[in-house]
Amino acid sequence: MSVLKVQDLAKSFGGVRAVQGVSFTVEAGELLALIGPNGAGKTTCFNMLNGQLRPDQGEVELGGESIRGLAPREIWRKGVGRTFQITATFASMTVIENVQMALVSHDRRTLGLFARTAGLYRKEALSLLDLVGMADQSERPCGVLAYGDLKRVELAVALANGPRLLLMDEPTAGMAPQERIALMALTAEIVRARNIAVLFTEHDMDVVFAHADRIIVLNRGELIAEGAPEAVRANARVQQVYLGSGGHH
Amino acid sequence: MSFSAIVIQFLNGLAGTSSLFLVAAGLSLIFGVSRIVNFAHGSFYMVGIYLAYSLIEYFGRGSALGFWGAILLAGLGVGLIGIVVELVLLRRIYQAPELFQLLATFGLVLVIKDVALWIWGAEELFGPRAPGLRGGIEIMGRTLPEYDAILIVIGPVILGLLWLLLTRTRWGTLVRAATQDREMVGALGVNQAWLFTSVFALGAFLAGLGGALQIPREPANLLLDVTVIGDAFVVVVVGGMGSIPGAFLAAFIISQIKAFCIGIGTVEVFGASFAMSKFTLVAEFVVMAIVLVVRPWGLLGRPQAMPRHAGAAEERISLASRPLSMAAFAVLAILIVLPATADTYTLVLLVDIFVFALFAASLHLMMGPGGMVSFGHAAYFGLGAYGAGLLLLKAGLPMELALALSPLVGALGALIFGWFVVRLSGVYLAMLTLAFAQITWASVYQWDEFTGGSNGIVGVWPAEWLTSKTVFYFMTLLLCGASLWLIRRIIHAPFGYTLRAGRDSPLRADSIGIDLRRHQWIAFTIVGAFAGLAGGIFAFSKGSISPEGLAIPRSVDGLVMVLLGGVQTLTGPVVGAAVFTWLQDEVARQTEYWRALLGLTIIGLVLAFPQGIVGFVKARLPARLGGGL
Numbered sequence A: 001m002s003v004l005k006v007q008d009l010a011k012s013f014g015g016v017r018a019v020q021g022v023s024f025t026v027e028a029g030e031l032l033a034l035i036g037p038n039g040a041g042k043t044t045c046f047n048m049l050n051g052q053l054r055p056d057q058g059e060v061e062l063g064g065e066s067i068r069g070l071a072p073r074e075i076w077r078k079g080v081g082r083t084f085q086i087t088a089t090f091a092s093m094t095v096i097e098n099v100q101m102a103l104v105s106h107d108r109r110t111l112g113l114f115a116r117t118a119g120l121y122r123k124e125a126l127s128l129l130d131l132v133g134m135a136d137q138s139e140r141p142c143g144v145l146a147y148g149d150l151k152r153v154e155l156a157v158a159l160a161n162g163p164r165l166l167l168m169d170e171p172t173a174g175m176a177p178q179e180r181i182a183l184m185a186l187t188a189e190i191v192r193a194r195n196i197a198v199l200f201t202e203h204d205m206d207v208v209f210a211h212a213d214r215i216i217v218l219n220r221g222e223l224i225a226e227g228a229p230e231a232v233r234a235n236a237r238v239q240q241v242y243l244g245s246g247g248h249h
Numbered sequence B: 001m002s003f004s005a006i007v008i009q010f011l012n013g014l015a016g017t018s019s020l021f022l023v024a025a026g027l028s029l030i031f032g033v034s035r036i037v038n039f040a041h042g043s044f045y046m047v048g049i050y051l052a053y054s055l056i057e058y059f060g061r062g063s064a065l066g067f068w069g070a071i072l073l074a075g076l077g078v079g080l081i082g083i084v085v086e087l088v089l090l091r092r093i094y095q096a097p098e099l100f101q102l103l104a105t106f107g108l109v110l111v112i113k114d115v116a117l118w119i120w121g122a123e124e125l126f127g128p129r130a131p132g133l134r135g136g137i138e139i140m141g142r143t144l145p146e147y148d149a150i151l152i153v154i155g156p157v158i159l160g161l162l163w164l165l166l167t168r169t170r171w172g173t174l175v176r177a178a179t180q181d182r183e184m185v186g187a188l189g190v191n192q193a194w195l196f197t198s199v200f201a202l203g204a205f206l207a208g209l210g211g212a213l214q215i216p217r218e219p220a221n222l223l224l225d226v227t228v229i230g231d232a233f234v235v236v237v238v239g240g241m242g243s244i245p246g247a248f249l250a251a252f253i254i255s256q257i258k259a260f261c262i263g264i265g266t267v268e269v270f271g272a273s274f275a276m277s278k279f280t281l282v283a284e285f286v287v288m289a290i291v292l293v294v295r296p297w298g299l300l301g302r303p304q305a306m307p308r309h310a311g312a313a314e315e316r317i318s319l320a321s322r323p324l325s326m327a328a329f330a331v332l333a334i335l336i337v338l339p340a341t342a343d344t345y346t347l348v349l350l351v352d353i354f355v356f357a358l359f360a361a362s363l364h365l366m367m368g369p370g371g372m373v374s375f376g377h378a379a380y381f382g383l384g385a386y387g388a389g390l391l392l393l394k395a396g397l398p399m400e401l402a403l404a405l406s407p408l409v410g411a412l413g414a415l416i417f418g419w420f421v422v423r424l425s426g427v428y429l430a431m432l433t434l435a436f437a438q439i440t441w442a443s444v445y446q447w448d449e450f451t452g453g454s455n456g457i458v459g460v461w462p463a464e465w466l467t468s469k470t471v472f473y474f475m476t477l478l479l480c481g482a483s484l485w486l487i488r489r490i491i492h493a494p495f496g497y498t499l500r501a502g503r504d505s506p507l508r509a510d511s512i513g514i515d516l517r518r519h520q521w522i523a524f525t526i527v528g529a530f531a532g533l534a535g536g537i538f539a540f541s542k543g544s545i546s547p548e549g550l551a552i553p554r555s556v557d558g559l560v561m562v563l564l565g566g567v568q569t570l571t572g573p574v575v576g577a578a579v580f581t582w583l584q585d586e587v588a589r590q591t592e593y594w595r596a597l598l599g600l601t602i603i604g605l606v607l608a609f610p611q612g613i614v615g616f617v618k619a620r621l622p623a624r625l626g627g628g629l
């Protein structure tokens, strides 16, 4: 059974049809890239998958169970991790505290009034940070980190609940090209080892073709192509959208 | 009510609309452009009415020209005061956190009140009726004063003039642009300083005029500032912050409700008689609460992005450094041995300090880690105080039990109000807390039979074994100390971290499984319990309770303590409470004009320490020592 199955998903904002009738699946251990020009509807898609937005129509199934209409926090409890296009971390906390917070929440201990948070789940948090290469910066406040490092923290946080599915909206935006490839290679390694399904968006085609198992292409809210990287690269409509519209890359 | 009575009440309501609209329109304009919540706006109104009184006396009571000239001049005079205030004070603090601006304007309230006391004295001053308009107009067998008829016309005329000013002039376009989008005006290269000054002047003028126009209808008195600012807040919030037509609509609604509450008089409901006229104060805040819950941006306003909390979000918290813990223990040790040498006066003052330290610390838990600013924290303090007093006197409980239940009373109020409050954020949340506090205050104030009304409750004395000031001191030290320790634990516990998580990034908090509202609601309740305990102790330490205990100034006291000390650390509010309570006591002993001195001190401190006292010290200490401060 697919980890994620999306059927006929649609969302409009006033007159703007941001996403129209999109269907696809993601399998365990697979990296699926969702690409498309700016404003194609990628983030809107993500927001419907993790519950931030309510779809106008369509169905979202996680491991065969419908998660449509659930709140983000409920969907997270079912094993979906998310990173944001514009990073969202807790600026007043250190790197490790950000991860500890996710672990505390995972164990439903957020109502604790007496324990010292600083001492909770330190080992687990450190090993997650080690995984994403942030262990050496674990005591720095998140508010002062470089953007690329924030993206790594977000990844560690997203991995904290042992997710089956990761939704990564432009995980490498704002990084240097070298760093992008490295981070995606790291991500690929982690998710393959843990058999996690990944849906990610990315504007850097080098990153996409280096790591995606499969690609789906969105244009003006509609899926226009789907398949293996080579097939998508060769697809005439995709070329037209990317070259003809003068879009990204 | 007969039909003619309804018509007359409606016309009364219309007359009330005009003056309420004038004050609220100014407040709304100022907020729209500068985002400053001007607490001193009611004071401008008050000065307007006093100035009108003096000018009329000067010109002679009989002359119509003198009367109307005096009213216009009073408005202009207040406008001038507005310009001075903007240039001397506000201009320096536009960059400061929103709450510091609020604090500064509250300092102004205190200063203006005492200046008015100094010039005009404490007696109410009755103005003349308007020359040539002393008669009444017959309407269906009842009389409407001619002056009221003029007022009914003045409101819409000024609305029309403002509308023309805002839509037909370049200045108006700039004001509207600034109200919608601050950055846009900056980008247009407009001279913002000039725009702000002129808006503030116009706002002050309108408030002054609104006050001056009331001189034939109500006496000038020193309580007007707080009453009027309460009404004006309600109107601005109900109408939508920044919206002038909204202010008119809301002023109309509120005035009508008030007029009809008074007009209906006493009604019989299921055999019990119920004085509707006593419902006026509660009614307007109920309307405000409903609007905030259903449509937070007001009837005719637009949703606005608000800064969600005060101070720097990036401020970390850490455990106490060693020298600091030692300092804390040293202070505690001194407090324990102190009664051996101190006189009763000092002990009583220290009890006040402990109580307010707890009150401020509970507010800090909500504002700092919780990111929820409360303008109405006094409600829970007052509930605790009244709860304890009533349980003692009406329910006949032993004093110890009544005191032990006071946190529960505070928590219960917070539980009920909090359910609504946590649905909002930013200024809207703050305004809703204010509305609930005013509803609580007005209920207490007007429910004579149960709460003693404006006289409050007397005879709330502690049990026999606590009558010694020293024993009471130790009990307070124990209760407040333990509570502070608990609050500190909570801040460092997962619950406190979770609150901060939600404050820093609601989006991230939601996507790691945190039900933010639920946590905020629980936090609100916990905070209500601590404030309630502070109130309970306070009641027994004074032996009496009055409605002032939960009025707006008490809430502002809490804000002053937290902000003076520094919002992001627990030490802040404790130091703030100590300094503030001591200052208040010290200054009050020195002079009759202690409010003005206090106000000037607040303003001075805001100008000198925009980060709070503790923040100021912390920034100058080595990190090793400052940790956990």
Ligand SMILES: Nc1ncnc2c1ncn2[C@@H]1O[C@H](COP(=O)(O)OP(=O)(O)OP(=O)(O)O)[C@@H](O)[C@H]1O
Binding pocket: A013, A016, A017, A018, A036, A037, A038, A039, A040, A041, A042, A043, A044, A045, A085
């Ligand atoms: N909350 C919203 N209200 C109105 N329109 C919106 C909203 N969110 C997105 N849109 C519109 O929906 C369309 C899709 O936006 P979306 O952010 O999903 O695109 P995207 O593919 O993620 O773009 P990018 O590559 O720039 O991140 C755009 O036209 C956008 O303007």
Ligand SMILES: [Mg+2]
Binding pocket: A042, A043, A044, A085, A169
């Ligand atoms: Mg996007």
